[in-house]
Amino acid sequence: xxxxxxxxxxxxxxxxxxxxxxxxxxxxxxxxxxxxxxxxxxxxxxxxxxxxxxxxxxxxxxxxxxxxxxxxxxxxxxxxxxxxxxxxxxxxxxxxxxxxxxxxxxxxxxxxxxxxxxxx
Numbered sequence: 001x002x003x004x005x006x007x008x009x010x011x012x013x014x015x016x017x018x019x020x021x022x023x024x025x026x027x028x029x030x031x032x033x034x035x036x037x038x039x040x041x042x043x044x045x046x047x048x049x050x051x052x053x054x055x056x057x058x059x060x061x062x063x064x065x066x067x068x069x070x071x072x073x074x075x076x077x078x079x080x081x082x083x084x085x086x087x088x089x090x091x092x093x094x095x096x097x098x099x100x101x102x103x104x105x106x107x108x109x110x111x112x113x114x115x116x117x118x119x120x
Contacts, residue, residue, distance in 0.1 A: 009114030
């Protein structure tokens with residue numbers, strides 16, 4: 001069983017930064033593909049960033065170089081560094097983990113989410 005716990009969310013002014021953390025339990029973390037998703041009220045869930053077990057990253061187009069995903073396998077933790085935050089970044093951010101050549105959201109492990117609120 002893999003359990004994920006997100007932390008680091010909070011209230012920040014536009015232009016500020018936050019670093020989200022997702023701590024995973026289990027012994028197979030280094031094999032997992034990790035992703036950050038977010039969901040704002042009234043909007044569909046969207047992919048923010050992903051990182052493979054090999055460290056290959058991908059990002060949603062809206063990030064525009066502001067966010068960076070990374071992982072520390074020794075700590076079983078994935079991070080999302082968010083800079084130059086905008087009002088539209090306000091959402092609940094979820095960490096997800098998948099195992100396999102194709103990430104399948106329906107069978108992935110999910111954290112409970114952490115709220116990020118960006119104020120003007």
